[in-house]
Amino acid sequence: MAFSIKVNGNAHEVDVDGDTPLLWVLRDVLGMTGTKFGCGMALCGACTVHIDGVATRSCITPIDSIGKSQVTTIEAIGATPAGARIQKAWLDHEVVQCGYCQSGQIMSASALLASKPHPTDADIDDAMSGNICRCGTYTRIRQAIKLAAEPNARGG
Amino acid sequence: MTFNQISPSAVSHNFSRRNFLVTSAALGGGLVLGLNLPFGRSEAASSDNFTPNAFIRIGNDGQVVLTMPYVEMGQGTYTSIPMLIAEELEVSLKQVRLEHAPPNEKLYANPLLGVQATGNSNAMRGGWKPLREAGATARTMLVSAAAKRWGVDPKTCRAEDGEVIHDPTKQRLNYGVLAGEAATMPIPTNVALKSPAEFKLIGTPVRRLDAPAKVNGTAVYGIDVRPRGVKIATLAQSPVFGGRVRSVDETAAKTIKGVRQVVRLDDAVAVVADHMGAAKKGLAALRIEWDEGPHAKLATDAIASDLEHATLGTGAVAQNIGDADKAMADAATRVEAIYQVPFLAHATMEPMNCTVDLRKDECEIWIGNQALARVQAMAAKAADLPPEKVIVHNHLIGGGFGRRLEADGAIRAVEIARQVEGPVKVVWTREEDIQHDMYRPYWLDRISAGLDQRGRPVAWKNRFAGSSVVARWLPPGFKDGLDPDSTEGAIDLVYDLPNFHVEFVRAEPPGIPTAFWRSVGPSHNVFVTESFMDEMAAAAKQDPVAYRRALLDKSPRARAVLDLAAEKAGWGQALPKGSGRGVSLQFVFGSYMAQVAEVEVSKEGTVRVRRVICAIDCGTVVNPNTVQAQIQSGIIFGATAALYGEITLKNGRVEQTNFDSYQMIRMNEAPSIEVYVVKSSEPPGGMGETGTSAIVPAIANAIYAATGKRLRKMPVDSNILKQAA
Numbered sequence: 001m002a003f004s005i006k007v008n009g010n011a012h013e014v015d016v017d018g019d020t021p022l023l024w025v026l027r028d029v030l031g032m033t034g035t036k037f038g039c040g041m042a043l044c045g046a047c048t049v050h051i052d053g054v055a056t057r058s059c060i061t062p063i064d065s066i067g068k069s070q071v072t073t074i075e076a077i078g079a080t081p082a083g084a085r086i087q088k089a090w091l092d093h094e095v096v097q098c099g100y101c102q103s104g105q106i107m108s109a110s111a112l113l114a115s116k117p118h119p120t121d122a123d124i125d126d127a128m129s130g131n132i133c134r135c136g137t138y139t140r141i142r143q144a145i146k147l148a149a150e151p152n153a154r155g156g
Numbered sequence: 157m158t159f160n161q162i163s164p165s166a167v168s169h170n171f172s173r174r175n176f177l178v179t180s181a182a183l184g185g186g187l188v189l190g191l192n193l194p195f196g197r198s199e200a201a202s203s204d205n206f207t208p209n210a211f212i213r214i215g216n217d218g219q220v221v222l223t224m225p226y227v228e229m230g231q232g233t234y235t236s237i238p239m240l241i242a243e244e245l246e247v248s249l250k251q252v253r254l255e256h257a258p259p260n261e262k263l264y265a266n267p268l269l270g271v272q273a274t275g276n277s278n279a280m281r282g283g284w285k286p287l288r289e290a291g292a293t294a295r296t297m298l299v300s301a302a303a304k305r306w307g308v309d310p311k312t313c314r315a316e317d318g319e320v321i322h323d324p325t326k327q328r329l330n331y332g333v334l335a336g337e338a339a340t341m342p343i344p345t346n347v348a349l350k351s352p353a354e355f356k357l358i359g360t361p362v363r364r365l366d367a368p369a370k371v372n373g374t375a376v377y378g379i380d381v382r383p384r385g386v387k388i389a390t391l392a393q394s395p396v397f398g399g400r401v402r403s404v405d406e407t408a409a410k411t412i413k414g415v416r417q418v419v420r421l422d423d424a425v426a427v428v429a430d431h432m433g434a435a436k437k438g439l440a441a442l443r444i445e446w447d448e449g450p451h452a453k454l455a456t457d458a459i460a461s462d463l464e465h466a467t468l469g470t471g472a473v474a475q476n477i478g479d480a481d482k483a484m485a486d487a488a489t490r491v492e493a494i495y496q497v498p499f500l501a502h503a504t505m506e507p508m509n510c511t512v513d514l515r516k517d518e519c520e521i522w523i524g525n526q527a528l529a530r531v532q533a534m535a536a537k538a539a540d541l542p543p544e545k546v547i548v549h550n551h552l553i554g555g556g557f558g559r560r561l562e563a564d565g566a567i568r569a570v571e572i573a574r575q576v577e578g579p580v581k582v583v584w585t586r587e588e589d590i591q592h593d594m595y596r597p598y599w600l601d602r603i604s605a606g607l608d609q610r611g612r613p614v615a616w617k618n619r620f621a622g623s624s625v626v627a628r629w630l631p632p633g634f635k636d637g638l639d640p641d642s643t644e645g646a647i648d649l650v651y652d653l654p655n656f657h658v659e660f661v662r663a664e665p666p667g668i669p670t671a672f673w674r675s676v677g678p679s680h681n682v683f684v685t686e687s688f689m690d691e692m693a694a695a696a697k698q699d700p701v702a703y704r705r706a707l708l709d710k711s712p713r714a715r716a717v718l719d720l721a722a723e724k725a726g727w728g729q730a731l732p733k734g735s736g737r738g739v740s741l742q743f744v745f746g747s748y749m750a751q752v753a754e755v756e757v758s759k760e761g762t763v764r765v766r767r768v769i770c771a772i773d774c775g776t777v778v779n780p781n782t783v784q785a786q787i788q789s790g791i792i793f794g795a796t797a798a799l800y801g802e803i804t805l806k807n808g809r810v811e812q813t814n815f816d817s818y819q820m821i822r823m824n825e826a827p828s829i830e831v832y833v834v835k836s837s838e839p840p841g842g843m844g845e846t847g848t849s850a851i852v853p854a855i856a857n858a859i860y861a862a863t864g865k866r867l868r869k870m871p872v873d874s875n876i877l878k879q880a881a
Contacts, residue, residue: 017413020433028388028431033380034373036554037432038505039586043815046505074373087371094363094781097789098230099370100505100554106371125824132815134505134555135230136792138826140785 003063007032008076018064023047025063026073034074034103038132045131048104049073055111055127074103082114082148089148097135105131109145118149206335208294208343210263211241211287218318218332220245220252225264225272225287226279227256227526228366229556230789231844232782233279235364239357239778240283244291244349246315247331249357249365256550259528271630273527275561275672276641277745277842280778284840285349292347294338301337302329352776352837361781366552378524378551379509383579386511387416389572390435390583391426392442393592396808397667398449401425405443412438419575426572432583439585451667454808456598459665460496463600466621467494471659472637475647478655483615487606491695495603495684496869499803500596500673501810501818506554507589510569513579514539519546519570520579524553526560534563538570557793558672561629562594590818591810595803596673597623598665599680603688606655611696612706616653618646620684621661623670637662641672645681645849650714650743651689651707667808674793678744678849683870686740686853690860700739700857701727713773713834714743717750720771720832725752731862734758735766738857740850745842747774748834751791753827753854757862761874765795765827765855770847772831775838783843787831790847796821798852802871 002015005022007030014029021040026032026049035058038046042057049058050072077083086109089095096102105128112119112127119127124145133141206214213221222241228234234254242249257264257272264272268282295315302320303310306327313322321328331338352359369375394400404425406418414434419426427438484490511522512535519539525531528548536543553560569582584592599622606615626639633639638660647658664670673679693703701722708715718741721727725737734757741750754767768791777783800819804811812818856867863877 016431016433017437019437020414020431024431024433027380028433031382032373033376033382036505037379037507037583039815040436041586041814041816044505044586044820078372090371091363091367094367094785096230096364096367096370097232097785098228098505098553098555099366099375100377102370103373128823130822132505132820132822134503134557134793134820136789136796136821136826137785138792138821138823139788139829141823142826 005063005066005071006068007071008073014063016063019062021059022049022061022063022066022071023058026058032073032075036100036103038101038104044101045108046101046104048107048131050077050107050111053111053114055108074107077107077110080110080114083110085148086110086113086145089144093140093144093147095137095140095144097137101131101133105133105141109141109148113145113148119145206294206298206338208297208338209290211290212245212294214294214331214335214338216332216335218251218330220247220318220331221255222252223255223257225257225283226266226274227524227550227553227556229274229526229553229560231786232364232779233274234366235362236280236778236782237283237287238365239362240287241291243355243357244288245295247318249362251318254365257528259532259548261529271527272529273561274556275526275558276676277844277846280840281746281842288349289347292349293344296344296347297338297341298331298334300341301334305329305337358776358778359780362779363781375552377506377554378511378522379506379554379583381511381522381551381581383511383513383522386579386581387428387430387576388432388435388581388583389419389426389428389576390432390439390585391424391568391572391588392439392444393424393588394446394449395591396446396448396452397454397669398451399423400447400449402445402447408441409438412441417576418442419572421571424568426582428572428576428580436585448808451808454667454805456499456804459598459805460600463598463621463663464494466661466663467600467602467619469661471619471621471661473657474638474643474660475656475658477653480615480617480655480657483655484604484606484617487614488609489607489611489695490604491607491688491691492604493688493691493868495601495687497599497680497683498801498870499598499668500797500801501590501593501803501812502555502557502559502673503590503818503820504555504557504559507586508559508565508584509582510566511579511581512569512573514570514573517541517545521546521548521566521569522551523548523566524551524560525563525566526553526556527563531563531566535566535570538567539574557674558676559593561672564594586815587813590812590814594669594671596679597625597670601684603684605688605692607692607696611698613653613692615655617657618684619659619661620646621663622680623664624662625670625672625676627662629672641677643677643681645678645742645744646685648743649685650711650741650748651704652710653707668805675790675845675848678742678845679852682740682742682744682849683852683856686742687856687866687868690738690853690857691866699728704739704741713748714741716834717741717748717771717773720834721750721752721769724771724830724832725754725769727752734862736858736861736863738854738859738861740854740857742846742850744849745846747772747841747843747846749846749850751850751854753851753858755855755858755862757859757877759878761876761878763799763855763859763872763874763877764825765799768827768829768851768854770829770831770850771834772846773834773836774841774843775836776840777833778840780833783833784831786843787847788829790845791829791851792821792826794848794851795827795855798855798870799872
């Protein structure tokens with residue numbers, strides 16, 4: 001059946017089974033390929049999006065569970081203050097390598113920063129340990145989050 | 157730094173095919189093959205662009221396009237390679253646009269590998285001289301064109317920031333204006349390269365050119381391509397290697413919304429759908445019966461046992477110095493051990509995928525792959541087309557680690573596309589990706605050493621058995637029972653070892669495909685040799701650093717990194733009970749590296765790697781940013797393998813399926829990593845893999861220091877350590 005979802009402020013009608021994961025609606029139906037597929041079981045975090053501001057694994061989120069909630073993806077996260085700060089810190093700290101997991105990392109980090117402007121190391125562990133990076137960029141991710149959290153951080 | 161989206165190459169088959177490579181196929185660190193520089197003028201050269209060689213194109217609008225002979229999979233090659241060219245071409249990186257090279261073995265082969273492939277940490281080693289020469293050649297021709305126009309001596313002109321300048325008359329011309337004339341200038345045969353003191357870019361921490369697109373979701377990986385009308389397919393390959401499809405009941409799958417087609421192959425079944433959600437649901441609804449074939453009872457233990465048996469025979473002699481047998485017989489003390497490393501999956505974050513549009517007389521492929529010409533050749537075979545009818549578009553790679561040196565994914569996609577109307581993107585599930593990887597080989601070593609009265613080594617013998625990836629991947633590279641990859645790190649140690657004998661027994665595991673894996677041969681050899689060196693130090697009752705240091709009189713670069721790592725780590729200072737430090741030292745991929753790992757072992761036997769100190773001498777550093785990043789990356793990759801990495805087989809099936817059973821180090825477990833670089837003006841060494849091989853023995857040695865337990869088999873078995881607590 002057809003579902004109506006709101007992604008990055010835009011309404012879309014999609015005609016798929018209700019149990020179709022949001023990830024595939026974004027990537028294959030709407031053509032928004034910034035959100036990545038990594039595991040399909042919420043084990044790696046590559047598919048992380050925000051649903052009403054909460055970091056959510058889109059690979060296990062059925063389309064019929066979204067209702068009127070707002071979906072935000074990597075394509076639009078730069079329009080939020082936390083997202084813009086995180087993206088800038090990622091660039092300033094040269095975080096990315098292959099980059100494939102970084103959409104998910106940035107979405108998790110942006111949600112963290114939006115809810116906790118000054119995260120501790122333990123907060124970072126909690127928020128980020130669901131996101132695997134096979135290139136091992138963890139050291140720089142941690143530094144970048146701290147950089148983005150500094151009161152004088154530019155951007156945003 | 158602005159960065160234009162990386163484009164597939166606009167010029168694919170137009171380059172001149174004269175001259176180029178003189179190679180014998182070979183793989184490996186020390187081998188440098190003859191290279192006639194591919195500076196043939198493009199057949200597409202015209203008055204509106206200047207294409208002095210296969211790497212540079214300058215349009216009359218001044219746009220500088222650099223074609224990347226190596227692929228970007230995170231290692232930063234799309235920044236460091238442009239730095240080499242731009243340094244000599246005298247353009248700023250802001251002025252360049254990058255293109256992925258098309259498949260063309262003649263133009264884009266790595267001079268060290270002899271084939272068009274990105275691997276073995278040798279993009280920088282291979283490109284260091286020829287790519288700077290490519291830039292210098294183009295600059296020389298642009299300067300000649302300007303001098304001719306001005307009627308001045310080219311020697312009185314200089315190039316800077318995309319312009320040729322004649323200081324005496326204060327004239328200057330943009331490269332774009334000169335492009336047409338430069339194309340008619342003679343190609344210089346010898347160009348002088350800058351001395352290190354003249355470098356503007358090389359050695360500076362240039363920001364990655366690919367980063368902006370990777371933080372906003374616009375970077376395009378192979379899995380992201382969407383040709384018009386593309387369908388999505390996912391597949392199930394025979395769960396037992398070598399098995400076949402016996403029957404498929406597709407009734408239920410066909411009723412699922414979005415499922416278009418079920419494709420049956422000899423040894424796999426695919427479901428083609430409108431989107432991956434439907435394809436996966438369709439695949440789950442299939443009822444497939446498999447003919448499991450000859451490997452239905454295969455188990456890891458039997459493979460290990462076969463390898464152990466193989467090391468009792470004789471192998472091909474990979475290295476022989478002095479008389480190890482005699483020295484062993486005369487030794488005061490003998491140390492013996494058997495070491496083992498497991499099969500490993502690559503688990504790239506981007507699962508295997510390939511998109512194919514197979515038309516009547518032509519095949520178009522979209523993929524991210526480390527060996528494009530291989531993809532083209534093998535896809536052509538699968539499509540039953542001549543290679544020139546197969547167009548391959550390369551893309552950014554979401555993790556390579558050797559997995560994408562293989563073309564199996566492309567072959568599969570073509571096989572499926574043969575039965576599908578229009579373009580189809582074949583995406584593997586994570587489970588399929590792990591269970592049908594091509595694995596880092598299982599290796600087993602029977603190693604021994606003889607020590608004299610003072611504990612100093614007088615004899616070293618090692619016979620190891622396992623798969624030769626080179627023998628399959630590049631058959632001419634396997635000669636007389638040996639290949640340069642399997643033995644790298646086993647035969648060329650930094651230490652002064654007078655009587656030294658190493659043999660390799662090629663023993664292929666039945667049915668299981670093996671492949672290169674980050675740090676390849678050294679991923680195994682450095683673990684064995686550096687753990688064993690620690691055992692020898694222990695047998696000699698000496699400190700592991702001091703013991704190694706005494707054997708390094710002939711290797712000052714190795715001694716310097718060892719000293720630096722030990723100093724920065726506070727080697728010798730006390731640690732709490734249950735913690736320990738371990739050291740490793742290696743010279744592989746052309747770089748010297750020492751690491752000290754600090755681990756903490758809990759009473760339950762759980763190992764935490766707290767801190768890693770790494771000292772590196774990789775010769776000239778092209779981009780310090782990349783060097784640091786690659787070491788951090790390599791260490792996490794190797795530590796993940798040491799703590800968790802193991803692919804096991806039962807009843808012919810891989811037992812691991814996803815990131816729950818094939819675990820990765822995550823943020824909360826990541827050690828702090830400190831990297832110290834020794835200044836050097838030697839040519840650059842490889843950096844992509846060296847951190848991986850060095851960390852594994854450093855961790856094992858640290859565990860020994862913490863617990864007194866010597867782990868001779870990877871990964872870490874906490875049950876062994878639990879008993880020790």
